[in-house]
Amino acid sequence: MPHPAPDWGHATTYEDVSGEIAVVGVGESDHTRASGRTSGQIAAQAVERALDDAGLLPSDIDGIMYAPFAGDQLDEDAFHRHFGTSQEMWVSKRGGGMVWAATAAHEAALAIREGRARHVLNTFAVAWATRRSEMVGGPGESHAQELFKQSLEVPFGWFPQPVYFATIAQRHMHEFGTTQEQLGAVAVACRRHANLTPSAVMHGRPLTLEAYLASPTIVDPFRKEDCCLISDGGGAYIMSASDRARDLRQPLVEVAGVGLGNSDTGVHWAEQRAFTSTPQVFAAPGAFSMAGVAPADVDVLTLYDPFTIHAIMQIEDMGFCAKGEGGPFVEGKALDHDGGGLPYNTHGGLLSHAYVLGIAHVVEVVRQLRGQAAAQVPDAAVGVYGGYTGPQASTVVLRRA
Amino acid sequence: MRPDFPLPDTEWEPTREYWAAAARGELAVPRCRACGAYAWYPAQSCPACGHSSFTWTTMSGRGQLFAWTVVRHAFLPQFSAEVPYVPALVALDEDPAVRIVTRIVDCDPTHLSVDLPVRVVFRPLSFPGIDREVIAPYFTPEQG
Numbered sequence: 031m032p033h034p035a036p037d038w039g040h041a042t043t044y045e046d047v048s049g050e051i052a053v054v055g056v057g058e059s060d061h062t063r064a065s066g067r068t069s070g071q072i073a074a075q076a077v078e079r080a081l082d083d084a085g086l087l088p089s090d091i092d093g094i095m096y097a098p099f100a101g102d103q104l105d106e107d108a109f110h111r112h113f114g115t116s117q118e119m120w121v122s123k124r125g126g127g128m129v130w131a132a133t134a135a136h137e138a139a140l141a142i143r144e145g146r147a148r149h150v151l152n153t154f155a156v157a158w159a160t161r162r163s164e165m166v167g168g169p170g171e172s173h174a175q176e177l178f179k180q181s182l183e184v185p186f187g188w189f190p191q192p193v194y195f196a197t198i199a200q201r202h203m204h205e206f207g208t209t210q211e212q213l214g215a216v217a218v219a220c221r222r223h224a225n226l227t228p229s230a231v232m233h234g235r236p237l238t239l240e241a242y243l244a245s246p247t248i249v250d251p252f253r254k255e256d257c258c259l260i261s262d263g264g265g266a267y268i269m270s271a272s273d274r275a276r277d278l279r280q281p282l283v284e285v286a287g288v289g290l291g292n293s294d295t296g297v298h299w300a301e302q303r304a305f306t307s308t309p310q311v312f313a314a315p316g317a318f319s320m321a322g323v324a325p326a327d328v329d330v331l332t333l334y335d336p337f338t339i340h341a342i343m344q345i346e347d348m349g350f351c352a353k354g355e356g357g358p359f360v361e362g363k364a365l366d367h368d369g370g371g372l373p374y375n376t377h378g379g380l381l382s383h384a385y386v387l388g389i390a391h392v393v394e395v396v397r398q399l400r401g402q403a404a405a406q407v408p409d410a411a412v413g414v415y416g417g418y419t420g421p422q423a424s425t426v427v428l429r430r431a
Numbered sequence: 432m433r434p435d436f437p438l439p440d441t442e443w444e445p446t447r448e449y450w451a452a453a454a455r456g457e458l459a460v461p462r463c464r465a466c467g468a469y470a471w472y473p474a475q476s477c478p479a480c481g482h483s484s485f486t487w488t489t490m491s492g493r494g495q496l497f498a499w500t501v502v503r504h505a506f507l508p509q510f511s512a513e514v515p516y517v518p519a520l521v522a523l524d525e526d527p528a529v530r531i532v533t534r535i536v537d538c539d540p541t542h543l544s545v546d547l548p549v550r551v552v553f554r555p556l557s558f559p560g561i562d563r564e565v566i567a568p569y570f571t572p573e574q575g
Binding site for chain 1: 437439440443450471473499500503506507510513520528530531565
């Protein structure tokens with residue numbers, strides 16, 4: 031590295047698990063507006079499809095990872111009830127979406143290495159479109175419940191997520207000259223990919239940069255199209271030892287590298303010393319190093335993208351361009367699946383595909399590396415998912431074997 | 432959720448002194464008794480030295496506008512009568528790492544710029560249907 035790492039955060043030390051496991055099955059639920067289903071029901075549908083994709087039986091699953099928040103998730107009891115199974119399971123509550131959609135691969139690799147599980151399922155679902163009216167600030171509810179935010183932020187109307195990230199985007203624009211057209215380029219690329227993806231919530235809803243710019247801002251500089259969808263949906267993927275995966279149905283997609291980065295300056299956005307950066311600064315180098323690849327080797331990138339500014343910040347922080355150059359980097363067709371320099375969120379992302387907090391991003395990367403994606407990147411061999419929660423960010427590098 | 436949400440719970444211990452100071456017309460921040468560093472947000476131990484004893488210290492109330500946005504859509508119904516409004520982060524003069532979440536008042540938002548000098552003003556926070564108000568630190572551009 032030509033520059034010393036910044037001092038506002040650190041990388042979690044991870045054991046090298048490169049090549050040990052593969053993603054052998056992926057599945058998504060139907061992605062919908064309010065469906066009336068519970069998140070557990072939605073997750074079960076995604077898991078059925080992942081099992082079918084892998085050619086595995088429910089009784090083959092002996093490890094399960096989920097996130098113990100965001101409503102009822104498919105934990106081991108719900109799995110057994112749904113599938114009528116009873117096998118012993120290795121269980122981790124450090125799975126699900128967001129940051130954990132990447133780091134689950136590291137924990138699963140260690141569990142498989144140590145013989146605690148053979149086939150590990152990671153699953154996540156939300157029914158926030160259905161539950162929106164009962165949640166304070168919709169998906170902002172967990173923030174509304176946080177007591178420092180209740181005391182020091184919400185009373186001033188600095189709430190919920192669109193307001194946090196519009197403020198960060200305004201500061202990024204000030205520091206680096208990022209423009210509304212560059213934010214719009216991210217939204218347009220995601221919509222273009224969603225229009226090629228039949229399962230996307232915004233399929234059939236084209237968006238031009240001109241239409242984007244002509245729409246009103248709701249929280250400056252964000253327009254509606256800068257903000258993620260609120261939809262019901264879920265996803266699942268199954269991980270197995272690479273030598274077992276070779277005997278299964280699908281082309282082999284290995285976990286090549288995983289990294290986790292952490293801010294050391296608090297958990298609230300106002301406290302972040304690097305206000306316009308993400309902990310990808312600390313996550314991505316470790317994942318790329320474990321995988322033995324450089325950013326230039328990445329054929330397809332998916333990023334946790336609740337807002338357009340997240341694409342620009344993480345592209346910078348992961349080293350695809352210098353800090354501050356993310357705006358110019360994403361202009362024009364740069365993010366397109368067909369001929370863009372860095373094909374990005376090729377399913378449409380949280381902005382235009384579905385609001386499933388990153389789990390579908392991993393599913394998409396796997397499909398790209400198998401050559402099964404709707405908006406297929408030609409000959410994609412290395413794919414990356416970047417996850418984000420605020421004080422943490424994560425990177426997983428997947429590789430066609 | 433508390434029935435008076437989104438008013439702050441002024442009795443919640445970690446920020447009780449913040450709201451008590453605001454009621455007196457003062458902006459106060461915890462300062463470490465060992466090393467003198469300001470700790471914001473309030474913490475159990477000093478991020479600079481690890482000491483766990485603080486003195487709530489009255490600040491000058493002057494700072495610079497670090498970042499802001501104009502909210503044009505009410506994400507909570509309690510803010511329907513407020514939009515458009517300007518939530519902001521203000522970096523305090525004594526230590527710019529202390530960023531106060533506030534609102535900018537008495538200023539056309541098109542006149543705002545990053546690093547604009549601002550000063551604290553105290554105004555009542557109130558919301559429709561809540562029979563209580565809380566004096567809160569807002570900020571406004573420093574004149575001249």
